[in-house]
Amino acid sequence: MSNITVCARFRPLSSKEKRDHGANICIQSVDSESFIIKDKKDEGFTFSFDKVFYEKSKQADVYEFLVLPIVQDSVNAIYGTIIAYGQTGAGKTYSMEGLNILESDEEKKGILPRVVDVLFACIRSSDESTKYSIKLSMVEIYMEKVRYVCVGDSDW
Known part of the structure; x- marks a missing residue:
């Protein structure tokens, strides 16, 4: 591999996070290379990487x-x-x-x-x-x- 590869990985939510926030998480999967982070105003910002590993990876x-x-x-x-x-x-x-x-x-x-x-x-x-x-x-x-x-x- 002769180049730099940048990935994002999201761990599964803890039981405390699930209890405190339920299904209201700020990360929305798009595909294997992009995701959206929503802020408190419900505005979304899209981020792209070489690969995104979601919580079930x-x-x-x-x-x-x-x-x-x-x-x-x-x-x-x-x-x-x-x-x-x-x-x-x-x-x-x-x-x-x-x-x-x-x-x-x-x-x-x-x-x-x-x-x-x-x-x-x-x-x-x-x-x-x-x-x-x-x-x-x-x-x-x-x-x-x-x-x-x-x-x-x-x-x-």
């Missing part, structure tokens, strides 16, 4: 569309970056890690565990004369504190 859908091409490129020595951006509670951690990064539920598994699984599967199936150096890092900024996690920095 599966973790695998996001991974296959957005991340798998980056992982495939990385196996061919092309660097890749994934940025999850949004306000607190928008679903970034769920998208990246899943319910629990150590969770084995395949359907709810996030982007990071899927990346690691596929990278190591590619390495195991590659020619034994091919050498790989893997460094996977993550930076999280939460409440003005930076958390940096670096997974591996080893040769295979």
Whole structure:
């Protein structure tokens, strides 16, 4: 993948949101690339992206569309970056890690565990004369504190 892909993802409403707001949500789906946000005056603003993942989208859908091409490129020595951006509670951690990064539920598994699984599967199936150096890092900024996690920095 040689260009930047920008997607929007909407998580399902929480039980509190459903209770407090019912069916009065401000997001209206248009198609797989656009949505409308309505303000308090009921005016709509249309936003378009390369892809929109609505609340019923599966973790695998996001991974296959957005991340798998980056992982495939990385196996061919092309660097890749994934940025999850949004306000607190928008679903970034769920998208990246899943319910629990150590969770084995395949359907709810996030982007990071899927990346690691596929990278190591590619390495195991590659020619034994091919050498790989893997460094996977993550930076999280939460409440003005930076958390940096670096997974591996080893040769295979």
